[in-house]
Amino acid sequence: MGHAIRFETTGGPEVLTYQHVSLPPPLPQEVQVRHHAIGVNFIDIYHRTGLYPVPLPSGLGLEAAGVIEACGSQVSELQPGDRVSYATGxxxxxxxxxxxxxxxxxxxxxxxxxxxxxxxxxKGMTAEYLLRRTFHVKPGDTILFHAAAGGVGQIACQWAKALGATVIGTVGDPAKRDLALKHGCDHVIVSRDNNMVEIVRQLTDGRGVPVVFDSIGKDTFITSLDCLSPFGTLVSFGNASGPVPPVDLGLLAQKGSLFVTRPTLMTYTATPEMLQASANAFFDIVGSGKVKINQPQAFALDEAAEAHRALESRKTTGSLILKPD
Ligand SMILES: NC(=O)c1ccc[n+]([C@@H]2O[C@H](COP(=O)([O-])OP(=O)(O)OC[C@H]3O[C@@H](n4cnc5c(N)ncnc54)[C@H](OP(=O)(O)O)[C@@H]3O)[C@@H](O)[C@H]2O)c1
Structure with a gap:
């Protein structure tokens, strides 16, 4: 027996309910994890609203850290008492x-x-695959990263800086500017007040950037294409403002033989080996001190709806977690 957040219909944060649930013993290849902290990610909002449909009723959330309480009969490499985490459900x-x-x-x-x-x-494994595998960021590259003060943004911009890139970040509010500058950005564009394309062109001697990492989606898609140099790559990896509508591929020719990719962490960590390698790379860069993770904003588990309201309203910076007790 324990408590969990569940939802029976898609909708706003109010569909989330805090319930008593019973949990069976782990299956032979499973472990049972007692959570000490739970990650809140924008994908949880897509699941709650139905943008990414899931069978209902359902639990929510893909990420937590805690201690193994029990192991299934076929699990040999882990044992009760191990400190573990998971981030892909x-x-x-x-x-x-x-x-x-x-x-x-x-x-x-x-x-x-x-x-x-x-x-x-x-968020860290997302930064890992975006910067090292989706587009190989090299010393001397200038990159554009949207939502630079957000959860993924703070980690990815520090990591890109550590890879030797010049990082242009965007934020929605001037109050987030200094935070982005402290977390890897060399330049910050406040998106609501400025002509982003013009500033990116000024910062790159008119060329544009070879890559834009865009998790905002609908509102920024065309602007992001316009910030690219010829043969540039738009990495569209999220929909915070809504999904990108269907695109006329001819646009990519007109704007300079551009590339667009729509990656997901699930593909980039599909096998246990890929998952472990990505996590190790993230733990290593945090261990090196090149990427610093700030103390997250914490909510109680039964305040999950509040956490969602804060994240959706663009009021948060960095990461949010839920505390189960
Ligand atoms: N594809 C993948 O593998 C993958 C994996 C992880 C995360 N993601 C994506 O990465 C993004 C960041 O995730 P996160 O959990 O770290 O969230 P986050 O960046 O902390 O929060 C989202 C940010 O997006 C910006 N935003 C712009 N327009 C918005 C709008 N209309 N509504 C809400 N936010 C808006 C806001 O920053 P400003 O106000 O500063 O603009 C907001 O703080 C999300 O889109 C998520 O889906 C994708």
């Missing part, structure tokens, strides 16, 4: 305890406290 991380396939769990280095891991593993 199964859905239902907004709970006190959850059964997770052992193959989707990573063990935690001692330098990573639970709150910091829950605040950063999903």
């Amino acid at each position: 199964p859905l239902g991380a907004y709970s006190q305890v959850q059964n997770v396939p052992a193959s989707r769990v990573v063990q935690l280095p001692s330098h990573m406290p639970f709150d910091i891991v829950a605040a950063s593993l999903l």
Whole structure:
């Protein structure tokens, strides 16, 4: 028996309810994890609203950190008492305890406290694949990264800086500017007040950037294309403002033989080996001090709806977590 956030219909934050739930023992290849901290990610909002449909009723959340309480009969590489985290589901991380396939769990280095891991593993592995595998960011590249003061943004901009890039970040509000500058950005554009394309062109001697990382979606898609140099790549990896509408591919020819990709963490961590390699790269860069993870804004588990309201309203910076007790 434990508590969990569940929802029976899609909709606003009010559809989230805090319920008593019972949990069976772990299946042979699962571990049962007692959560100490739970990650809140924008994808949880897409699941709640139905943008990414899930079978209902359902639990919510893909990411948590905690301690293994029990192991299924076929699990040999993990044991009760291990400090672990997971960041690719199964859905239902907004709970006190959850059964997770052992193959989707990573063990935690001692330098990573639970709150910091829950605040950063999903976002950090996202930064890892975006900057190292979707587009290989090299020393001397100038990149544009939207929502630079957000959860993914703060981690990715620091990491891009560590890779030797010049980082142009965007923020929605001038109050977030200094934070973005402290987390890897060399230049910050306040999107609501400025002509982004003009500023990016000024900062790149008219050329534009070779890559834009865009998690805002509908509102920024065309602007992002216009910030690219010929043969540039738009990495469209989220929909915070809504999904990008259907695109006339001819536009990519007109704007300079551009590339567009729409990646997801799930593909880039599809096998246990890919998952472990991505997590290790993230733990290593945090361990090196080149990427710093701030203490997240914490809400109680039964305040999940409040956490969603804060994230959706663009009022947050950095990461949010839920605390199960
Ligand atoms: N594809 C993947 O593998 C993957 C994995 C992880 C995350 N993501 C995506 O990465 C993005 C960031 O995730 P996160 O959890 O770290 O969230 P976050 O960046 O902390 O929050 C989203 C930010 O988007 C900006 N935004 C712009 N227009 C918005 C709008 N209309 N409504 C809400 N926000 C708006 C806001 O920053 P400003 O006000 O500063 O503009 C807001 O703070 C999300 O789009 C998420 O889906 C994708």
